Amino acid sequence: MFALNGQTFGLKNLTVSFERELKSKDMSAQSSGTEQAEQGDKAATLNVSGLIAFHDIHKLEALQTMSSAKDDKGNRMVYTIVEEMANAFKIKKVRFSGRFSAAQQDNVMAWQVSFQLKESNSVAEQKEARQKEQTKAEPTQNPRFQQSLKQNKEASR
Numbered sequence: 159m160f161a162l163n164g165q166t167f168g169l170k171n172l173t174v175s176f177e178r179e180l181k182s183k184d185m186s187a188q189s190s191g192t193e194q195a196e197q198g199d200k201a202a203t204l205n206v207s208g209l210i211a212f213h214d215i216h217k218l219e220a221l222q223t224m225s226s227a228k229d230d231k232g233n234r235m236v237y238t239i240v241e242e243m244a245n246a247f248k249i250k251k252v253r254f255s256g257r258f259s260a261a262q263q264d265n266v267m268a269w270q271v272s273f274q275l276k277e278s279n280s281v282a283e284q285k286e287a288r289q290k291e292q293t294k295a296e297p298t299q300n301p302r303f304q305q306s307l308k309q310n311k312e313a314s315r
Contacts, residue, residue, distance in 0.1 A: 160206070162224060162237040162252075167217045169208030170268070174243040178202045202249055203256070204241075207272035209263065218260060218269055225254040225273060236278045251278040 160169050179200040210218045227235040234253040244252070256274035263270050 159240060159242075160208070161240040164238075164240075165220065165224075167208075167221050168210060168214050169206075169271070170211070172206070172208040174241060175205045176202060176243055176247055177205065201277040202247060203277070204239075204244060204249065204252065204275040205272070206241075206275060207270065209266060209268040210260075210271055211268045218271065221271065221273075222258065222260070225258045239275065249277050252276060253278050 160167065160172055160174075210221070224235065224237065229235055234255070236251050236253050239249060239252045244250075252275035254273060255276035258271075258273040260269045260271045
C-alpha cells in the first residue's frame with residue numbers, strides 16, 4: 159500500500175527503493191591514508207514507480223498536483239507517507255524532490271509513473287537538533303555571566 163496524507167493512488171506493480179547519502183570527506187590529502195571526516199547522514203530518498211490505470215486518471219491528476227504543491231512560504235508541501243519501505247526505515251514525512259514522470263503504457267492500459275520523495279525532518283535531523291539543545295549553556299550557568307551579575311550588584315551599592 160502507498161498513501162500520502164491518507165490518499166491512495168491505486169499504484170499497481172509498485173516498486174520503492176531507498177537511498178541515503180552518507181557524507182564524508184577524504185582527509186588523506188595526497189597520501190595513501192584512509193581517514194575520513196564525517197559530514198553527517200543526509201536525508202533519505204525514496205524512488206517510487208508504479209502503474210496507474212487509464213480509468214483512474216483522477217488519481218494521476220491528484221498525484222501530479224501533490225507533486226507540485228507549495229506552502230505559503232513557497233516550499234514544497236510535506237506529506238505523511240504510508241508505505242512498507244518507508245516504515246522499515248522510519249520515514250514518516252516526505253516531500254517531492256527531483257523528478258516526476260508519467261508515460262503512457264498502451265500494452266497494459268495504464269500510465270507508468272515514477273517520482274522521488276525526499277525525507278523531511280529525518281531521524282538524523284531530530285537527533286542533531288536534540289544534541290544542539292542539550293549542549294546550549296543557559297546564561298545562568300555561564301561563569302562570566304555570574305561574575306558580571308556579582309560586579310553589577312557590588313557597583314550599585
